Amino acid sequence: MNKLVKEPSYNLIPERDLGKTPILECRRIGIDFGGLSAVDEFTIAIGRTEICGIIGPNGAGKTTIFNLLTNVYRPTRGSILVNGVDTLGMTTDEVNRRGVARTFQNIRLFKDLTVEENVLIGLHNSMNYSVASSMLRLPKYWKQEKEARERVRELLHIFHMENMTAQQAGSLPYGAQRRLEIVRSLATNPGILLLDEPAAGMNPSETAELMETIRKIRDEFHIAIMLIEHDMKLVMGICEGIAVLNYGRIIAKGTPDEIRNNPVVIEAYLGKEDE
Amino acid sequence: MSKKRFTLPNWAAYLINAALFAAFIIGGNAVLSSGALPSFITKVAMLIGIQVIAAVSLNISTGYLGQLPLGHAGFMAVGAYASAIFMTRTGIPAQLAFPLGIVIGAAVAGLFGVLIGIPALRLKGDYLAIITLGFGEIIRVVLLNIDSVLGFKLTNGAAGLQGIPKTTTFVNAWLMVGLTCFLIHTFMKSRHGRAVLSIRENEIAAESCGINITYYKTLAFSLSAAFAGAAGALYAGYLGILNPSNFGFMKSIEILVMVVLGGMGSMAGSIVAAIVLTAAPEALRAFDDYRMIVYSLLLIATMIFKPSGLLGRYDFSMKRIIEKCVNGELFASFRRGRGKGAEEA
Amino acid sequence: MSVFTTIIKQLINGLQSGSIYALVALGYSMVYGIIMLLNFAHGDVIMVGAYIAWMMMARFAANPIIALIAAVIGCTVLGVLIEKAAYKPLRQSPRISLLITAIGVSYFLENVAQLVFGANAHVIPTFIDDTPIQLGQIAIPTTALITVIVAGISMVALNVLVKKTRMGKAMRAVSEDAGAAQLMGININNTISFTFAVGSALAGIGSVLYCCAYPKATPTMGSMLGLKAFVAAVLGGIGSIPGAMAGGFAIGIAEALVSSAGLSEWKDGVVFAILIVVLLVKPTGLMGRPMTEKV
Numbered sequence: 001m002n003k004l005v006k007e008p009s010y011n012l013i014p015e016r017d018l019g020k021t022p023i024l025e026c027r028r029i030g031i032d033f034g035g036l037s038a039v040d041e042f043t044i045a046i047g048r049t050e051i052c053g054i055i056g057p058n059g060a061g062k063t064t065i066f067n068l069l070t071n072v073y074r075p076t077r078g079s080i081l082v083n084g085v086d087t088l089g090m091t092t093d094e095v096n097r098r099g100v101a102r103t104f105q106n107i108r109l110f111k112d113l114t115v116e117e118n119v120l121i122g123l124h125n126s127m128n129y130s131v132a133s134s135m136l137r138l139p140k141y142w143k144q145e146k147e148a149r150e151r152v153r154e155l156l157h158i159f160h161m162e163n164m165t166a167q168q169a170g171s172l173p174y175g176a177q178r179r180l181e182i183v184r185s186l187a188t189n190p191g192i193l194l195l196d197e198p199a200a201g202m203n204p205s206e207t208a209e210l211m212e213t214i215r216k217i218r219d220e221f222h223i224a225i226m227l228i229e230h231d232m233k234l235v236m237g238i239c240e241g242i243a244v245l246n247y248g249r250i251i252a253k254g255t256p257d258e259i260r261n262n263p264v265v266i267e268a269y270l271g272k273e274d275e
Numbered sequence: 276m277s278k279k280r281f282t283l284p285n286w287a288a289y290l291i292n293a294a295l296f297a298a299f300i301i302g303g304n305a306v307l308s309s310g311a312l313p314s315f316i317t318k319v320a321m322l323i324g325i326q327v328i329a330a331v332s333l334n335i336s337t338g339y340l341g342q343l344p345l346g347h348a349g350f351m352a353v354g355a356y357a358s359a360i361f362m363t364r365t366g367i368p369a370q371l372a373f374p375l376g377i378v379i380g381a382a383v384a385g386l387f388g389v390l391i392g393i394p395a396l397r398l399k400g401d402y403l404a405i406i407t408l409g410f411g412e413i414i415r416v417v418l419l420n421i422d423s424v425l426g427f428k429l430t431n432g433a434a435g436l437q438g439i440p441k442t443t444t445f446v447n448a449w450l451m452v453g454l455t456c457f458l459i460h461t462f463m464k465s466r467h468g469r470a471v472l473s474i475r476e477n478e479i480a481a482e483s484c485g486i487n488i489t490y491y492k493t494l495a496f497s498l499s500a501a502f503a504g505a506a507g508a509l510y511a512g513y514l515g516i517l518n519p520s521n522f523g524f525m526k527s528i529e530i531l532v533m534v535v536l537g538g539m540g541s542m543a544g545s546i547v548a549a550i551v552l553t554a555a556p557e558a559l560r561a562f563d564d565y566r567m568i569v570y571s572l573l574l575i576a577t578m579i580f581k582p583s584g585l586l587g588r589y590d591f592s593m594k595r596i597i598e599k600c601v602n603g604e605l606f607a608s609f610r611r612g613r614g615k616g617a618e619e620a
Numbered sequence: 621m622s623v624f625t626t627i628i629k630q631l632i633n634g635l636q637s638g639s640i641y642a643l644v645a646l647g648y649s650m651v652y653g654i655i656m657l658l659n660f661a662h663g664d665v666i667m668v669g670a671y672i673a674w675m676m677m678a679r680f681a682a683n684p685i686i687a688l689i690a691a692v693i694g695c696t697v698l699g700v701l702i703e704k705a706a707y708k709p710l711r712q713s714p715r716i717s718l719l720i721t722a723i724g725v726s727y728f729l730e731n732v733a734q735l736v737f738g739a740n741a742h743v744i745p746t747f748i749d750d751t752p753i754q755l756g757q758i759a760i761p762t763t764a765l766i767t768v769i770v771a772g773i774s775m776v777a778l779n780v781l782v783k784k785t786r787m788g789k790a791m792r793a794v795s796e797d798a799g800a801a802q803l804m805g806i807n808i809n810n811t812i813s814f815t816f817a818v819g820s821a822l823a824g825i826g827s828v829l830y831c832c833a834y835p836k837a838t839p840t841m842g843s844m845l846g847l848k849a850f851v852a853a854v855l856g857g858i859g860s861i862p863g864a865m866a867g868g869f870a871i872g873i874a875e876a877l878v879s880s881a882g883l884s885e886w887k888d889g890v891v892f893a894i895l896i897v898v899l900l901v902k903p904t905g906l907m908g909r910p911m912t913e914k915v
Contacts, residue, residue, distance in 0.1 A: 124485060124486055145465070402899060409893075417889065574720060575728070579710060
C-alpha cells in the first residue's frame with residue numbers, strides 16, 4: 001500500500017460529539033462472496049449522538065453493511081470498532097451487548113409472543129438472576145422481573161403502545177410492528193441503533209411521524225442512529241451525515257445539502273446525462 | 276371497564292395450586308390404597324406419571340425451543356441405567372437410594388444432554404432430528420453391548436439389568452410430576468425461558484437482542500434430557516428390570532406423539548395427551564387386535580383436522596381462572612378450551 | 621481362505637445389501653426432495669411388498685417374475701394411496717404434523733399386517749437357484765449378482781426418467797420451487813403423486829430383492845430396514861439421487877465390514893456413528909446442497 005496517500009477523510013461527526021470516541025468506526029472493511037466483493041473500502045465513523053444515513057440503489061450493499069456491523073457476516077478485510085473495541089471474532093449477541101442494536105428490513109418479531117414478552121426479551125441482559133433463582137423463585141427474580149416490567153411499560157409508553165402490552169406481536173398492524181421492533185432493540189440498551197429501511201411500506205403521514213420518533217429516540221436516549229432508507233425526504237430531513245453507496249463502495253459522503261448537489265450521486269441514481 | 280380488574284396475588288396463586296396438588300396426591304393415594312380399585316390401576320397411575328414427566332420434558336426442546344429431537348428415549352435410558360446401577364451397587368437402603376438415584380439419573384442424563392447437544396444443536400430442522408435419532412440408537416447399542424466389550428457386568432446387555440428395588444409408588448411418581456412441572460414452569464416464565472422461546476420464534480432476531488443462542492439451546496436441551504433422566508429413574512423403579520429394548524426409537528416416537536398431539540408448547544397439552552395416550556391402550560385391552568389400528572387412525576385424523584394439536588399453545592392457569600371467575604369473564608375462558616392437571620401455576 | 625478373499629466376499633455382501641438400501645433410500649430422498657417429508661411409512665411399504673411377494677409365490681405358486689411385478693404394482697398403488705389419503709390434506713400444515721401423520725401411517729400398516737398375517741414370520745420359498753458363480757478363488761452368490769444387477773438397472777432407469785423425461789423435469793421443478801412450478805403450468809398434485817409412485821415402485825423392487833437375501837416377511841421388518849435406508853439417504857445428502865445411491869452402498873459396505881470384524885452387534889451403532897460424523901463435518905450430507913438463510 002502506498003503510505004504517501006493519506007487515509008481517506010471520514011470525518012462527518014457533528015461538532016458536539018467530536019471530543020469523544022466515536023460509537024462506531026469502520027476501517028476499510030470489505031467482504032467477498034464467492035470472489036465477488038459485495039462491500040469494499042467502507043470507512044466511516046459515527047459520533048455518539050449522530051443520525052447518519054446510508055443510501056444507494058438496490059443491491060448496493062447497504063444491508064450487507066448492517067450484517068457486517070452486527071457480525072452476522074465476518075468481514076474479509078478491515079476492522080470494526082464499537083466504542084473503541086474491535087469486534088473481530090465476537091458473536092452477534094456479544095456485539096449487541098457491546099452496544100449495537102438493529103431492526104430488520106423484513107420485520108423479525110417474536111410473532112407468537114406478546115408485545116410485553118418481545119420487549120422483555122430485549123431486556124434480557126439488563127437482568128442477571130440465575131437459572132436457579134428463576135426456578136426456585138428467589139427474591140432476586142421477583143425484584144428484577146418487577147423492574148423489567150416497569151421498564152417495558154415506560155418504553156411502550158414513549159412509543160404510544162402501552163395499551164397493546166398483552167397483544168400478540170404478529171397480530172399488530174404493520175406500523176406498530178415496526179415500532180415494536182424499534183422498542184425491542186432500544187430495550188437492549190444500545191449505544192447505536194441500526195434501522196434497516198424503517199419507513200418501508202409507510203404512507204407519507206406515517207413517515208413524518210417516524211421522523212419525529214427517530215429524533216425523539218436520539219434526544220431521549222442520547223444514542224447514535226444509523227439508517228438505511230430509500231425515502232429521500234426522510235433521509236434528507238433527519239440525517240446529519242449521509243454516505244452514498246454504489247456497487248459496494250462509498251461514492252460520496254457529506255451533509256444532506258452536499259449530497260443533494262453531488263453530481264456523482266445524481267449520476268448513480270439517474271444515470272449519466274446525454275451529451 | 277370502570278371497575279379495577281381483580282388480580283390474584285402471586286403468593287395466593289402458588290398456595291392454591293399447592294393445596295390442590297396436595298389434595299390430588301392425598302386423595303389419589305387414599306383411593307388407590309383403599310383397595311376399592313383393581314391393583315393394576317395403581318400401576319397404570321404410576322406409568323402415567325412417568326409418561327407425563329417424559330412428555331413435559333420433551334416439550335421443552337420441541338415446544339419451547341422449537342427443535343425436533345428424536346432420541347428422547349436415549350436420555351430416559353441413561354437416567355434409568357444410571358439410577359439402577361447406583362441403587363443395586365451401593366449398599367444404601369432403598370428409601371434413601373431411590374431419591375438419590377433420581378437425582379443421579381437426572382444429572383447423568385443432563386450431562387449427556389450437554390455432550391450430545393453441543394454437536395447436535397449445530398444442525399437445524401430435520402438434520403437435528405436425524406442426528407439425535409442416531410445418538411439415541413447409539414446409546415441403546417452401547418447399553419446392549421458394553422458388557423461384552425469391557426468384560427464386567429454393568430448393564431447385563433440383552434438379558435436385562437435385574438433386581439432393581441421396585442421403589443416407584445403413586446405418591447413419589449406424582450410428587451416428581453409436580454416438581455417437574457413446577458420447575459419447568461418457573462424456568463419458562465423467566466428471562467431464561469423467554470430466551471428459549473425467542474430462539475423458537477426467530478433465531479436471528481434473538482441473537483441481535485443479545486441472546487446467546489448456543490448457550491440457551493444447550494441449556495434447554497440438557498434440561499429436557501435431565502427431566503427425561505428423572506423419568507427414566509422412576510421407570511427403573513417401576514419395572515424392576517431394565518432392558519435396552521425398552522428405550523428404542525419407537526419409545527422416542529411414542530413420547531413425541533404425546534407432545535405433538537397435546538399441542539407443542541403447551542404443558543397442559545402434553546399432560547393431557549400423556550394421560551390419555553397411556554390410559555387409553557390400557558382401557559382398550561379387550562380389543563387388543565384393533566387398538567393399535569384405532570390409535571394410528573386417531574393419530575392421522577387428529578393431524579389432518581387439528582394440526583396444531585389438541586390444545587394448541589394454550590396453557591392452563593389456575594390463577595387466570597380464579598381471576599376470571601371473580602371478574603365475571605369465565606365464559607371467555609371456557610370458549611378457549613380447558614386444560615386438566617392442576618399442578619401448574 | 622486368505623484375508624483378501626474374505627474382504628472381497630464381505631464387499632460383495634456389502635454391495636448386495638447396499639443396493640437394497642440404495643433403492644429404498646431413493647424413495648425417501650425423492651419424497652423429501654419434493655414435499656420435505658421424512659416419510660416414515662416408506663419402510664412399511666417394503667413390508668407390504670414382501671407380503672405380496674410371499675402371497676404370490678407361496679399361496680398362488682406364481683413365477684418369481686410375476687411376483688416381482690405384483691409387488692411393484694402393489695407398492696406403487698399403496699404409495700399413491702397413502703399420499704392421497706394421508707399427506708395431501710396436510711400440504712399447508714406445519715411439517716411436524718405431516719411427520720406425525722407419516723408415523724401414524726406406519727403404525728397403521730404394521731398393525732393391519734399383524735392383524736391379517738399374524739405376528740409370526742412367513743418364510744418365502746427360495747426362488748433363485750443359489751449355486752455361487754466361481755471366479756477364481758472367489759465365489760459370488762447368484763442372489764448377490766442378481767440384486768446388484770436389478771438395482772443397477774432400476775437406478776439407471778430412474779436417472780433417465782428424472783433427467784430426460786417431461787415428468788422428470790416437472791419433478792425437479794417442483795422440488796426446486798413448488799409455487800414457481802405451478803405458475804409455469806405444472807400440475808403439482810400429479811407430480812407429487814408420480815414421485816410417490818416412483819419411490820414406492822423402487823421400494824417394491826427393493827422388497828423382492830430383500831426377500832432374496834432374507835426370505836422372511838414379518839409385520840415389523842420394514843422399520844429397521846427403513847431406518848437404515850433413511851440413514852443412507854441422509855448420509856448421501858437427502859433430496860439428491862446420486863447421494864442416496866452412494867449412501868446406500870456406503871452403509872451396506874460399512875455393515876459388512878463391521879460384521880466381518882466380528883462385531884455384528886455393533887453394526888447399528890457404527891451405521892449411526894458414521895452418520896453423525898458425516899453430518900457434523902458436512903451438515904447436509906455428502907452430496908446435499910448447503911442451506912443458507914438470508915438476513
